Amino acid sequence: MLNFLIRRLGVMALTMICLTFMVFYLVNLEPNLRKLAISQTEMHASDEHIESWLTRNGYRRAFIERYAAWIGVWPKKPNIDTETGKPVSRFSYCSEPAESVFAGVIQGDFGCSTKFKTKVAEKMLPALRATGLLMFWVMVTMVPVALFFGILSGMREGSKLDRTLSVVSIVTTSTPEYVSGVVLTIIFGTWLGWLNGSAASATGDGITFYNFTLPVITPAIYGMGYIARMTRASMIEVMTAQYIRTARLKGLGFYAVVVKHALRNALIAPFTVIMLLFPWLLTGVVIVEVMFRYQGFGLALVEAAGNNDIDLMLACSLVSVVLVLATQLISDVGYAWLNPRIRVQ
């Protein structure tokens, strides 16, 4: 087990280095740097102006050096103003150290957001908290309902209930967030007026049933069908196993068999699916946050990408990559731990 964990962590670290390197390269492409320089100098800056701005602020240093400095394994040199000879910060709204220090992701320095005019960490923390809250409520509504539906339909394969629930789950997996969000907002927001079609007030006034229900339900519906189908398949497999027949033959009632014998074994496979659903939920959350104007991680990512906010974009990528890799690890370890056959090996 320990060996397995160490190897997994090694592969994870390698994956992370490769991915962040790729993102760093793509975000720091020449057109993006030029756009940044143009937005930071005047509108009609000449090529020399742009070039001198980029050189002064360290964007013309060797690519590998900049990447290492961003990670925090290479010292970040201060930017020296050629006229005064004094160190200056890249952007007026973020102060940067005046001497050469290690200040990268490892040290907790994520740089400066040009869109929100603040340090990236100050923007990211509340955004992540808001998104965590949203994801938590999505999971809390989606998982129990999906498991319940899946168990109900897998219990008696081919029954009328099974067929109805199967159709329902196919329909929900065919409804992406941007479709269900629109349809639900029309029904509950515009026509009935029960719920708010915008979650913008959730940031300032806190979440309420009125402004938070639609952002939670929208991604939950899309994921529900998928988990339900996985649970159903796993349940069907378990229900045909020998020990279920034995339990039935020794005279146990049908529901006692389902609850005591089948359930625990049938829930192993959905566990991994649910863990792997987190990265996928990330995409859903971005769509939902944009649709309902909820100030979270997703909206920050979209704003960063739309406004060429290089440092914020890098931080967002790092967060999502870490989330994906962490859930993969938890899913693997959890699966091995839940399943005695693998645990013993």
Added chain:
Amino acid sequence: MEPLSAFEIIRQVFVQFTPVWISLIVLFAFSLGFKRKLGLYGFVVETGTGFTGILILGFWLFTAIFASQISPFDPLGQIVSMKDALPGTIEPISGLPYLFGGDKLARDVFSRMVFGSRIVLIIAPLATMLALSVGIMLGLPAGYFGKRIDSVLSFLANLILAFPIILLFYLLVSPGILETPIPYALAGVFFLFPIILLVTLFWSGYRAHPLQLGIRLVLTLLVGGWLFATFVFDRDPFHILRVSPSTLNIFAAVALASGPGIFRIVRGLTLDIKTREYVQAAQTRGETPWYIMLWEILPNARGPLIVDACLRIGYTTILIGALGYFGLGMPPESPDWGTAIKESSRLLRAFVHPALPPALAMMSFVLGLNLLADALREQSLKD
């Protein structure tokens, strides 16, 4: 002029779709009449889910084919007096109604929905086929040879799978990246895969028959080269097709996003099938590895692959819709469903009618694909 009543709108929509109804009747008369001779398709069309799935897909397929006959207006044309018009409002000059109303730029929502099906039905299956050829071409050797090839390819696949799709799209489909050669290089590599796949397929299968091999190779290279020039360089020698760089970029991004998933499935299937007797028999006969992979293993892996391809086209449709929703790749006036949903969802409090048709169209098309996949899976489990 009086706007149409709800009943009149439904009747009029039904009439507009006449070519689709006729084609569907012909299709199903043919399918049910000859179902015993149609193999798998004949079995699938008999089941309830399969029938519904094929019905929905057939509806959108024929809608895409007859789009210019069905839609009364130009999907991009703006008629100023019809801005935000309610469903059924009569357009004064032509006397024809805006069946589903007008959007905020005074375009006919109905015609846009109909023309949107064309974009979705062309891009989604083609992009999926591209991803499929990449996945097959890399998954087969990874599963068959194992060892170093497998570890390297699997690591690369996991690398891309660990990338949140939304981030991938923002990095690859943003306007800035079109100024760099990256999308063209990426698409150039991806579009090589179908050609390589076909060439290897024919080379390994027809080596003993030079004439047959020659005909097939020349045809593949001619058609493949033409499509390659059209898609990657937008230089169609015959000036028939035009593929804009942003569309090409969508292809590359979708193939990159779905390729690794298909790779994993193909690799798993290959690992399973290569232990079978007929593979050992072929090895004993002294067949080349590529012959065994493409002519022994691949045909026997087709069942799960067809089901997966069906699901994946639906998923690709959702991805392309998401791209449209974020305003990436597609031009802003494009009538595709994702862009239409984005445009209309901002104004839901004032007008709901421009948002519903593209949303329901998108949902029904994906539903059709999922139902068909479900029917196919059930049928393949029966055998």
